[in-house]
Each structure stands twice: as structure tokens, then as C-alpha cells.
Amino acid sequence: MTSYSRESCGNAVGLTLRMAALSVAAAGLIYTINNYFNFWRGWPGLDGLFAQLGWFGLDPLPAALDGGAVALGWIQVVFYLGPIAGIIALVLATRDRPLRADADSLTALAAYITRAAFCAVLLVGLVGLVDMAISFLRVEGILVPVVGESLAKNLGRSRFRGEYVHYPLMGLSLIIAFFSRSLGFIWLALLIVLAEFQIVISRFVFSYEQAFMGDLVRFWYGALFLFASAYTLMEEGHVRVDILYTGFTERGKAWTNAFGSLLLGVPMCWVVLTRGMDGKSNLINAPLLSFEVTQSGFGMYVKYLMAGFLVVYALSMLMVFVSSFLSSAAVLLHEPSTSSPDGNGNLV
Numbered sequence: 001m002t003s004y005s006r007e008s009c010g011n012a013v014g015l016t017l018r019m020a021a022l023s024v025a026a027a028g029l030i031y032t033i034n035n036y037f038n039f040w041r042g043w044p045g046l047d048g049l050f051a052q053l054g055w056f057g058l059d060p061l062p063a064a065l066d067g068g069a070v071a072l073g074w075i076q077v078v079f080y081l082g083p084i085a086g087i088i089a090l091v092l093a094t095r096d097r098p099l100r101a102d103a104d105s106l107t108a109l110a111a112y113i114t115r116a117a118f119c120a121v122l123l124v125g126l127v128g129l130v131d132m133a134i135s136f137l138r139v140e141g142i143l144v145p146v147v148g149e150s151l152a153k154n155l156g157r158s159r160f161r162g163e164y165v166h167y168p169l170m171g172l173s174l175i176i177a178f179f180s181r182s183l184g185f186i187w188l189a190l191l192i193v194l195a196e197f198q199i200v201i202s203r204f205v206f207s208y209e210q211a212f213m214g215d216l217v218r219f220w221y222g223a224l225f226l227f228a229s230a231y232t233l234m235e236e237g238h239v240r241v242d243i244l245y246t247g248f249t250e251r252g253k254a255w256t257n258a259f260g261s262l263l264l265g266v267p268m269c270w271v272v273l274t275r276g277m278d279g280k281s282n283l284i285n286a287p288l289l290s291f292e293v294t295q296s297g298f299g300m301y302v303k304y305l306m307a308g309f310l311v312v313y314a315l316s317m318l319m320v321f322v323s324s325f326l327s328s329a330a331v332l333l334h335e336p337s338t339s340s341p342d343g344n345g346n347l348v
Helices: 003-039 045-053 067-093 099-140 143-147 149-155 158-179 185-204 211-234 250-277 285-290 303-332
Strands: none
Touching (some): 003 303, 045 067, 099 303, 158 303, 185 211
16 A cells, blocks of 8 residues: 555544544533423423334324424434534545644533533532521521511522522633633632531531531532543543553553543443433433432532533543544544643643
């Protein structure tokens, strides 16, 4: 085989890998968005549409979809096929774009998702101090005299706090994360230490403890470990228990990372997404739909958000695993190395 033929074959493989990898990453985001339309807005979903049409051997629906629902189902089909078609067109229009450039873009996207999540947790946690104050007033029986009976009743409803307090703060975090890149898990770790410290002081010095105090620590702990996983993976910070990998050549490590990402990492992320969001009663959807709260009483109303942490974890890890796959493929295809991305690609 001539060098020209090898180069042509390598370019074709590179284009195929870019299309496939970017499509997998896009499908994860689209699946999450469609989950909202399926269970929050009542859209039929792809399975409902295909069952209505009798495709893929799906059982007929108990009640046929009306014309409006069928139209919404086709819109959801476009949600999937449109971005994937756009990716294929983009890849074909940028044939000379390196695999590492796409890998850097996915890493930057994971960075944005994680920054926004950290920012939301910080804002909700700080507002959670207000939740703690509300719970304290409820415990002491003085909330009604302070805010009135009607507002006190609404503040006792998790849906009210979620829709009118938590959701706006999460929307604000998306904007802050776009412009700011200084907020990260280091600040969250410090807040956890301070929160634990105040529990120790109040428990052992003043003999006072309430459920909302532990809720805040668990809320921040869950965010710290699940949100920081993608950053730690990118920085090779996870513990490797191996006796072989460290002795591999660069290409050997690339093969290992490529197959590990493809066969273990990406499927794991999809298992979290599909098992958690395949129905209303699943692990992620059920708490989010019901605005689930702790059963200990008079705690913070943030337990339902901790189920959403798994979505952030799965999406950010999916982006990093696909990025790792493309970076490894670049090594295997002898793509020239490029400079590292600037601070905008950092996850912190």
C-alpha cells in the first residue's frame, strides 16, 4: 500500500470516528432533553410514536395518540436526527480538523456542564441557608407569625420552593458558568468543611442539632464527588490499580484508553441515563418529578436535586470518555500533537 493510500485510509477512518464519537455525545444531550419533554411536558417519546406506527415490533398503545401528540413525536425524531445530520455535515465540511480539536471541544463542554452544576449547588446551598432558617422557624413554631399562614403553607411545599427558588437559581448558574471559569470544587470542599465544623460545634457544645444541618452537608458532598469525577478523569487523578499499564508504550496506552472508553466508560454513562430516566418511576425521574424531600422532617428541600446529580455525572463523564477516545485515536492514527487548550477548557 502506498503512502498516499495509507493517508487516504487514515483520513477516512478519522472522519468516521469523528462522526461516530460526536454523535454519541450529542445523543446523550438529546436523550436528556427529550426526557424532560416526555415526562414533564407529556410528549409521547420515540417509543410512543413507534408503537403508534407499529414499527420495530412494539406493542400497540392502550389508547391511540391524537394528531397533536403524533406531531410532537415526529418533532422528537427530528431532535435526534437533526443534530446527528448536522454533525455529519460539519465533519465533512471540516475534513482537516484534527481529532484532538474535537476532543478539546468535548472537554470544554464537560467543563461548562460541571461549572454550571457547581455554581447551581453553591447558589442553592447558600439559599439553602434560608431553607435552614425556614426549617428552624418551623421547628420552633414561629414561622406563621413571621411570614403569615398562607406563605408559611407554601414554604412547606417542596414544589413551591423548587419552582420559585431552586429552578431560577439553576438558570442563573448556566449564565454565570458561561462567563466565569473561576468557580470549582475547591470552594465546595471548603464549604463542606465549614458545614461539618458548625455541626460539631452545635452538637457537642450546644447540644443542638436539626435534620437540615446534615441535609446541607450531604447535598454538598454528593455534588463534590459526582461533579468532580469528570475533572479527575481528565487530569488522570483517579487511582489506577494496575501492573501493566504503566509499562505500556504510548500506542499501547492509547489502545487501552480507546477500548476502555468505548467498551466500559461510554456504556456505563448510558446505563446511568437510561436506567435512571426510562420511566416516571425510575431512580432519577421519580424524585425529580415529585420534588422528593428527606423523610427526617423539617429538613432542606433539596433531596430531589441530588437525583439530578447523576444526570450531571453521566453527561460530563460521557463527554470526557468520548474525548479520551478521540485523543487515543489521534495517537493511533499518528496525528501530529497540538498544543493543550487554554484555561477555557479547564473544569475548575
